Amino acid sequence: MTLLEIELKQLRQAIIEMMALAKKQLEKSKDAFVNMDTEIAQEIIHTEKRMNAMELSIDRHCENIFALFNPVATDLRFVIAMLKINSDLERIADYADGIADYVIDIDKSFSKDILNAVQMNEMFDIAISMVNDIYVAFDKEDTALARKVFKEDAALNEINANASKVISEFVKETHTLFRSSLYLFSTIRKVERVGDHVKNVAEVIIFYLEAEVLKHKKKK
């Protein structure tokens, strides 16, 4: 194994760890939000610091590889990909952290009816499944699985597009507190953004494995 290969292996391992942690943060954010569990929310906020430290460490690692090893071809695409994935994973964890902040801020649980109406559980489940898919796709270098998330992202977008209508009707009918409705809408928006970042990661995995640029193209 060359020195560069050892560095790339370590970088890959760091990204796998970060993906696992981002997934865990997202799963916890679902539990915290659906059950209004402030203890879990505190855990998320605490772990977010670790995510930030990991992001900086991976950035530095990529910078060192560029400067010291001048990677080319697949190696070059791999390091570029890790740099981008790193940033997307950090954003995913940021959204989980943001949702945890809401949980601590909101003083009252949402009713099951409104959560069902906006398909909140379903949204979280799709987003978690997407993160899991890219985790496995990256680990197994499986571009077919990476491509699967494009459809899942479309499902998230659809739920998000309906959310404002569903929430405004619900507020009208039930006179629910306006402020908590805003929190709900923002949470939906955050989970939808998680889907966008997972999609970016999938594109980047395909880029480094197949040298194909999918960004800003219609996905098949």
Added chain:
Amino acid sequence: MIMRIESIKNYKMQEQANAETRPYKLATRNVNAYYGNKKVLQDVNMQVRPNTVTALIGPSGCGKSTFLRLFNRMNDYIDTFRKEGEIIINGIDIYRKKIKIEELRKTIGMVFQKPNPFPKSIYENVAYGLRIQGINNKTTLDEIVEKSLIQSALWEEVKDDLKKNALALSGGQQQRLCIARALAVEPSVILMDEPASALDPVSTSKIEDLIYELKQHYTILIVTHNMHQAGRVSDKTGFFYLGELVEFGDTKQIFTNPKNNKTENYISGRFG
């Protein structure tokens, strides 16, 4: 400022497009080469457009230097050397019997790995090839020496001391002097065999800048072991392995997405 950058970019793209449509300057057809019974090049076909830089890369003993020296027939000095196939410059097979080697070498300059100036003055080094051609008129020589030293980016450093012995120059200056000497006889092709491998980073950078400048007027083939140098200076790259031209294509493509696994493994330092 942005408009200026855009116009330079457009100009470069246009230049590239023009270069892609010009007739080939150099070409080989089904070239095999042997040292005695040992086959060192195997069925090599390559076509090179004028005013381009082509890098030849590959591990030691892969045949890239033999291939380079086909174009000025330097391999002919090796008794056991023989070749099959055609080596074409400007549409003419340079191994035809009618071709005079001295005439051929006027159009093909060569720069070697180690700077090899003559133990003469800077001026005489550059004028040497011209004097051999019978040019002794001082004004003509002065003009060509100055022009060649300007082209090789050495003029500013030596213009006040052209009588200085060339061996007193630094390694990087000596190499640029050798390039000036090659340019003085007005070749149309320059062959470079690891021209910067013995130089420090600053001198290497100067030689690389020079190669970029020179391609406006010359067609350049360069053998290099420095992958990043190949990436920086060349338009096309050919990867040789065990005498075969494994892959030949745009340098950007070779260094970002090579088609052949051997190329990928070589350029990424996994073998060679």
